[in-house]
Amino acid sequence: MFQEMKTKGRKLDGPKLINLESAESLSFKKQYIVFFAIMLLMMMVYLARLWYLQAICGQYYRYQSENNRIRVEDIEAPRGIIFDRNGVPIVENRPAYDLMLVREDVGDLDGTIKELARLCECDPADLFSIVEANKGSPRFIPIKLLSDMDRDCLARVEADLIRLPGVEIVIAPKREYNWDGTAAHLIGYLSQITEKEIKSGKYSGYYPGEDIGKIGVECAFEKYLHGVRGHRQVEVDAVGRRVRLLQEQPPVAGHDLWLTIDMDVQRTAESALAGKAGAIVAVDPDDGEVLAFASSPTFNQEKFIKGLSESDWTEMAKDPGHPLLNRVSGAAYPPGSTYKPLVALGALQCGAITPTTTFQCPGYLSFAGRQYHCWRKGGHGTISVERALMQSCDVFFYHTGLKMGVDRLAQYVKMFGLGAKTGIGLPGENPGLIPTSGWKKRATGVPWQMGETISISIGQGYDLVTPLQMAVAYGAIANGGKLWTPYVVNRVEGMAPGEVAGAGPRLKREIPIERSWFELVQKGLTEVVGEPGGTAHSLYDAAYPIAGKTGTAQVVGLGRGGHKAGENDKDDAWFVGYAPASDPKICVAAIVEHGGHGGSAAGPLVKQVIMAYLKGKHQSAKR
Amino acid sequence: MMDRRLIENFDWSVIWTMMAILCIGLLSIYSAVYPQIQARPTNNLFVKQIIWLVVGFAVMCGSLFINYQRLRALSPWLYGIIVFLLAAVLLVGKEVNGSKRWLEIAGFQFQPSEFVKVIIIIWLSGYFSSQEVSNFPNFRKLILPVGMVILPVLLVLAEPDLGSAIALAATAGSMILFVGVRWRYLAILILTIIPLLLPVWQRVLKPYQKQRVLILLSPDRDPLGAGYHIRQSKIAIGSGMLWGKGFLNGTQNKLRFLPEKQTDFIFSVWAEEWGFVGCAALILLFGLLIFLILRIAARSRDRFGSLIVVGVGGLIMWQALINIGMVLGLLPVVGITLPFVSYGGSSIIALCLAVGLAENVSMRRYVFQTH
Numbered sequence: 001m002f003q004e005m006k007t008k009g010r011k012l013d014g015p016k017l018i019n020l021e022s023a024e025s026l027s028f029k030k031q032y033i034v035f036f037a038i039m040l041l042m043m044m045v046y047l048a049r050l051w052y053l054q055a056i057c058g059q060y061y062r063y064q065s066e067n068n069r070i071r072v073e074d075i076e077a078p079r080g081i082i083f084d085r086n087g088v089p090i091v092e093n094r095p096a097y098d099l100m101l102v103r104e105d106v107g108d109l110d111g112t113i114k115e116l117a118r119l120c121e122c123d124p125a126d127l128f129s130i131v132e133a134n135k136g137s138p139r140f141i142p143i144k145l146l147s148d149m150d151r152d153c154l155a156r157v158e159a160d161l162i163r164l165p166g167v168e169i170v171i172a173p174k175r176e177y178n179w180d181g182t183a184a185h186l187i188g189y190l191s192q193i194t195e196k197e198i199k200s201g202k203y204s205g206y207y208p209g210e211d212i213g214k215i216g217v218e219c220a221f222e223k224y225l226h227g228v229r230g231h232r233q234v235e236v237d238a239v240g241r242r243v244r245l246l247q248e249q250p251p252v253a254g255h256d257l258w259l260t261i262d263m264d265v266q267r268t269a270e271s272a273l274a275g276k277a278g279a280i281v282a283v284d285p286d287d288g289e290v291l292a293f294a295s296s297p298t299f300n301q302e303k304f305i306k307g308l309s310e311s312d313w314t315e316m317a318k319d320p321g322h323p324l325l326n327r328v329s330g331a332a333y334p335p336g337s338t339y340k341p342l343v344a345l346g347a348l349q350c351g352a353i354t355p356t357t358t359f360q361c362p363g364y365l366s367f368a369g370r371q372y373h374c375w376r377k378g379g380h381g382t383i384s385v386e387r388a389l390m391q392s393c394d395v396f397f398y399h400t401g402l403k404m405g406v407d408r409l410a411q412y413v414k415m416f417g418l419g420a421k422t423g424i425g426l427p428g429e430n431p432g433l434i435p436t437s438g439w440k441k442r443a444t445g446v447p448w449q450m451g452e453t454i455s456i457s458i459g460q461g462y463d464l465v466t467p468l469q470m471a472v473a474y475g476a477i478a479n480g481g482k483l484w485t486p487y488v489v490n491r492v493e494g495m496a497p498g499e500v501a502g503a504g505p506r507l508k509r510e511i512p513i514e515r516s517w518f519e520l521v522q523k524g525l526t527e528v529v530g531e532p533g534g535t536a537h538s539l540y541d542a543a544y545p546i547a548g549k550t551g552t553a554q555v556v557g558l559g560r561g562g563h564k565a566g567e568n569d570k571d572d573a574w575f576v577g578y579a580p581a582s583d584p585k586i587c588v589a590a591i592v593e594h595g596g597h598g599g600s601a602a603g604p605l606v607k608q609v610i611m612a613y614l615k616g617k618h619q620s621a622k623r
Numbered sequence: 624m625m626d627r628r629l630i631e632n633f634d635w636s637v638i639w640t641m642m643a644i645l646c647i648g649l650l651s652i653y654s655a656v657y658p659q660i661q662a663r664p665t666n667n668l669f670v671k672q673i674i675w676l677v678v679g680f681a682v683m684c685g686s687l688f689i690n691y692q693r694l695r696a697l698s699p700w701l702y703g704i705i706v707f708l709l710a711a712v713l714l715v716g717k718e719v720n721g722s723k724r725w726l727e728i729a730g731f732q733f734q735p736s737e738f739v740k741v742i743i744i745i746w747l748s749g750y751f752s753s754q755e756v757s758n759f760p761n762f763r764k765l766i767l768p769v770g771m772v773i774l775p776v777l778l779v780l781a782e783p784d785l786g787s788a789i790a791l792a793a794t795a796g797s798m799i800l801f802v803g804v805r806w807r808y809l810a811i812l813i814l815t816i817i818p819l820l821l822p823v824w825q826r827v828l829k830p831y832q833k834q835r836v837l838i839l840l841s842p843d844r845d846p847l848g849a850g851y852h853i854r855q856s857k858i859a860i861g862s863g864m865l866w867g868k869g870f871l872n873g874t875q876n877k878l879r880f881l882p883e884k885q886t887d888f889i890f891s892v893w894a895e896e897w898g899f900v901g902c903a904a905l906i907l908l909f910g911l912l913i914f915l916i917l918r919i920a921a922r923s924r925d926r927f928g929s930l931i932v933v934g935v936g937g938l939i940m941w942q943a944l945i946n947i948g949m950v951l952g953l954l955p956v957v958g959i960t961l962p963f964v965s966y967g968g969s970s971i972i973a974l975c976l977a978v979g980l981a982e983n984v985s986m987r988r989y990v991f992q993t994h
Contacts, residue, residue: 028929031801032921035933036914042944043910047903049951053861054899061861065874065895 073234074207077227078173080254082187082217084263085291085490089178091187096174096305097149099157099167100142101131105236106166113145115164119156120146144209148174148305180302183266185326186259186293186426186488188216189301205229214304215326217257217488219427220502224492227254256493260289268612269294272605278592279327279467282609285475285578285587287505288484290424290468292588292609299323329424332432332464333591336553336598337392337535338574339413339459341477341521343400344385346412348517352403355520358384361395365454372398372454375552389524392535392550394458401457406448409457410436415511416473416483418465423485425502432469435462460554471589474576477525478547478584480518481511525549526581536575536599539607546610547584548577550598570594573601579610586613634919634985640912641963641978645676647905648964651893654871655885655966668885668966675968679975686979690987695927698746702771705742708735709778716782724782734969736779736787741977743772743795744934751802752927759803768799785832786887786945786959793941798934832957852888856950859891860902867898885966887958890950905964909943916978919985928984935977938962 053061082091099116106112113131117124127145134143149157154169161167175190190211197203203212203222212226213219230251235243269280273296282292297319303312316323325331347353363379365372374380374394380387388396401409414420419434435456437448455461468486476483489503497504525547528534535550551574573595578587588606595601652669653660659667694701708726712735716723725732747768750756756764772795780788824833859873868874873895884892894902913936920932939962946961948954960970 028801028921028933031803031933032917035797035801035936036917039910039913039940043906045953046906046944046947046951049953050860050894050899050902050906053857053951054864054894054902057861058864061858062864064858065862 073170073232075230075232075248075251076172076210077229077251078253079175079190079227080221080225080256080493082225082257082259084259084261084266085289086262087258088263090183090259090263092176092178093173094176095171096147097154098144098170098172099146099149100170101145102142102166102168103131112164112167115160116145116157116167119160120149120153122146142168142170147172174305175301177301179263179267181298181300182263182270183261183293184216184298184301185295185328185330186216186261186290187301188213188218188220189299189304190214190218191304215324215427217259217426220425221257221489221492221500224255224495224500225257228252255495258490258493260284260291260488260490261293262291262613262616264616265292265609265613266294268292269605269609270296270298272590272608273592276592276595277321277327278590278595278602279331280588280590280605280609281328281467281471282586282588282613283471283475283484283486285478285484285584288472288475288486289490289505290486290488291586291613293328293488295325295327297321297323326426326428327467327591327593329422329426329466329468330428330430332430332466333572333574333593334461334463334553334555335459335465335470336551336572336574337394337458338470338474338549338551338576338589338598339457339463339465340389340392340397341525341549342413342416342418342473343397343404343409343457344389344521344524345477345513345517346409346415347400347404348385348520349412349513350404350408352408353385353400355386356384358382359388359396359399361393363395365395365398367398367402367454368451370451372451386520386524386527389521389549390527390531390534392528397457398454401453402450404457406453406456407436407438409453410434412513415509415513416476417508418469418473422466422468422472423506423508424468424488426488429468430466432466433462433464459551467589467591470574470576471587474548474578474589475584475587476511477518477521478578478587480515481513483508483511522547522581525577529577530581536577536603538599539603541607544579544607544611544614545581546577546579546607547581548575548603548606550575550603552596552598555594570596573598575599575602575606577603577606577610579614585617586610628989629986632986632988633982634915637912637915637919637978637981637985640908640915644905644908644912644963647893647901647908648889648961649673649676650870651889651896651964652885652966654873654896655889655892657871671968672966672971675971678968679971682972683975683979683982686976687983687986689983691928691931691980691983692925692987694745694931695749695752698742698749701742702746705735705739706775706778709739709775712736713778713781722782722784724784732968733972734787734967736782736784736791737967737969737973738976739775739779740787740791740794740938741935741973741980743775743791744798744931744938744977745980746771747795747798748927748930748934751798751930752925756802759805761805762808765799765804765808768795772796780827783829783832784958785828786957789945789957790938790942790959793945794934794938797937797941798930801930801933801937832955852956853952856888856891857952859888860894860951863895863898863902865899867894867896867901870896872896886960887946887956887965888950889965890947890961893964894950906947909939909962913940916981919981919988923984923988925984925988928988932981932984935981938977939974 078093081089081093083089099120101112103109109131113127114124117127130145131143146153149169157167157169161169191214193203193206193210193212197212198206206212213222218225228251231249232245233248234245265282269282269292273280273294276296278296280292280294281290283290299316348355361374361380361383363374363377372394375392379395380391380393383391383393383396385396387393410419413434419432421429421431440446440448440462452461456463472484472486485506485508487503487505489500491497491503492500526545528549529536529539529546531537536548539546553572553574555572571594573592574590575598576589578584588609590602590605592601592605649669649672652672656668660669712723712726715726717725717727717732724734724736726735750768772792776788776792779791862868873892893905916932916936916939920929920936923929923932942959942962945954945957946959949956949959960967962974963971
């Protein structure tokens with residue numbers, strides 16, 4: 001072709017032609033034909049191809065286009081990790097495998113579910129009920145049939161996945177508890193968000209089925225821990241299998257939380273409480289930092305991950321030990337004799353007594369025709385406030401209380417934070433109760449009786465406090481009058497200090513009581529352990545000088561149900577103390593329900609915790 | 624200057640054919656960006672395309688007042704400017720999806736790679752119509768034009784914009800072949816290019832470009848990954864069947880399965896909604912347009928004018944062939960627009976300029992000037 005043109009071209013180059021331009025232009029004639037021929041040929045090829053795609057295969061492609069789908073999948077964000085004050089991870093994340101079902105893609109729903117039940121060795125009725133519960137949601141939205149499958153089950157389903165259209169396994173981060181049940185009430189557990197919670201508007205952007213923190217810091221710091229979910233746009237084929245990843249927006253992990261608690265101290269407190277019902281809470285008297293937060297019996301947070309079964313739930317609810325009850329800040333007890341130092345401080349400040357005021361204790365007080373007994377039948381003889389604290393003389397405080405009157409007593413005691421929430425920021429905090437005459441009239445309609453003042457002056461009767469309140473109040477005694485708001489979170493990773501509400505120290509108030517009265521009461525509390533006649537002298541240890549107060553609170557008639565017969569009438573044992581007595585670093589409150597005498601049942605627990613903390617502090621100082 | 628003969632020789636048939644194709648383009652873009660139109664009735668790609676068309680027509684009409692003969696002298700300057708702009712793109716261009724194709728001047732973005740095609744056409748026409756260059760030029764006379772083409776091709780390839788580089792090379796190549804290349808040279812060229820292909824394959828092509836070529840050679844290689852575009856495009860086209868799904872009824876298009884649907888894959892949008900009938904009409908319109916443009920070239924008595932118009936026809940033909948071949952799954956997926964149909968300001972203005980050149984030659988076919 002080109003050869004031909006070449007010869008022709010050469011001919012045209014000849015000098016014979018006059019109008020060179022016109023002739024040369026004419027010389028393109030063959031080229032135009034070739035150009036046009038190529039174009040026509042290509043048009044034919046393209047039309048043939050179009051005919052093939054649209055006419056011959058049209059039906060096939062029409063079907064394909066109708067079954068083409070894009071789905072948006074969520075990628076769960078890993079929650080923030082929870083560390084103790086020294087950076088020991090308490091709660092982390094691990095990958096878990098969830099079994100999902102997309103009903104739209106399932107051919108035979110019945111058969112598929114039965115097959116899944118067989119592979120996972122579970123009851124098909126359970127799976128059917130999950131499907132039933134999700135009846136209202138769109139059919140292309142995956143339903144979670146099983147969460148956190150075990151490895152055997154995962155392997156079996158994975159192997160059969162190809163035969164099970166609409167079934168998929170997704171990986172989601174799950175909580176991993178390095179010490180299952182440790183500090184469970186402080187940390188809390190995760191559970192699926194309820195419909196009510198979604199509707200409350202507090203959890204905007206949450207989806208049904210998503211886990212949220214239910215109690216403890218998991219709940220209180222939910223918005224920091226949760227992170228931001230990611231999305232993945234995938235193309236799926238007609239049976240719902242992922243065909244291609246179109247777009248991905250990765251999730252943003254939640255903020256890590258650094259708690260104030262010391263894992264060693266926490267675990268000491270928990271082992272001290274093992275087998276008992278009660279609570280131990282330790283705070284730093286200098287700033288309100290919570291060092292240990294133990295409530296017993298505890299529960300396994302791990303159990304909630306797989307979703308609590310009906311039977312697990314009833315078992316937990318019916319457990320007479322109430323494992324879910326947060327005994328540190330969510331339960332209130334009569335404080336018993338641990339109340340006395342607060343009464344003494346109020347009485348000294350308001351002038352009801354002086355350091356030298358003495359009362360006669362014959363072992364009882366007769367008032368309005370009734371005898372109010374001292375715990376020591378023989379009595380304490382003539383006694384002043386300092387020794388009354390040391391020996392826990394009830395009669396001394398009966399007189400003191402009567403001299404102050406219920407309302408003045410309440411006024412001073414409330415300065416220590418009793419009768420109100422401490423503001424620790426954990427859900428379900430119990431404010432306790434410090435009665436006044438006005439309160440009684442409002443609550444019961446009956447006026448205040450003088451005899452009741454006698455009961456409340458030794459922390460009985462209507463008085464109710466939480467162990468946390470007592471620890472914080474004793475912290476204020478130890479530091480000479482500063483009442484701190486207790487806190488459990490030191491910092492939230494990635495947030496500036498002060499940016500997070502409820503983290504870091506906050507001074508609630510300076511208690512308006514003279515320094516010298518604090519010193520006097522501190523002396524009395526030091527003698528409780530330090531002097532041979534003190535009610536907790538058995539705790540004496542020159543290396544760990546503890547100051548504190550025992551308490552033995554009668555629980556008769558409180559109606560705390562569910563205890564074993566015969567234990568019902570045993571008293572709650574209290575000990576609240578701080579150490580070292582001269583330079584307090586830790587303040588601990590302990591209660592053992594039905595433990596008996598405070599000095600012997602609760603005191604040793606406090607001592608263990610104090611020793612664990614001071615030893616650890618000593619070691620880290622050496623390091 | 625504008626005498627009666629100029630207006631008499633204006634070729635309206637080219638304009639009508641082009642308008643018909645433009646209407647198909649507007650319908651397709653309307654459908655492709657329909658969700659956007661609903662969301663923002665006054666600020667969307669459809670409205671923008673209409674603005675570009677108005678600008679394009681204005682530029683075209685304006686260009687008709689300049690006698691194309693003047694371009695012969697201007698072409699080296701134009702060439703210098705466009706090479707400078709192409710180099711500037713590589714240095715200060717705006718990066719979108721990993722390639723630098725846009726230059727921003729005074730708030731306007733444009734793609735020099737669209738305009739370089741027109742300028743190369745003018746320069747080559749000038750060169751091959753000069754006194755000393757005849758048909759079937761000898762080897763020495765081919766070195767300069769080949770080099771002048773290779774430089775901008777390499778610059779465009781570096782952006783990287785494989786589609787524009789191929790369109791440019793194909794247009795320039797067909798012009799050179801049009802003038803005539805001796806068999807000997809073609810044989811030598813093929814023998815030298817083949818050993819060069821290996822290093823180009825290994826060094827120059829990006830992995831995704833290689834992938835696309837490989838997938839074309841064996842579409843089953845990766846039907847879910849990089850073969851996705853071809854597959855989705857074929858589903859869209861095939862599902863249109865004979866009569867199409869109807870305007871705005873394309874599901875592939877609506878569900879956003881089609882990538883780059885308002886630019887490179889606009890043909891699939893048209894094919895899905897208008898079926899074989901619509902596609903055949905579009906292809907025939909392109910054939911008609913190119914035929915009419917070639918008719919202008921053949922009627923011109925001026926070698927320079929003829930070659931310009933041939934270049935314009937070649938440009939439109941190659942772009943259409945490569946684009947449609949790509950969406951039909953016959954050619955590898957390279958980014959290239961479908962002339963007058965795809966969305967894109969630079970593309971539309973450059974094509975209007977090209978058609979304007981053809982009309983310019985048509986109008987002045989009896990006006991002889993000496994140079």
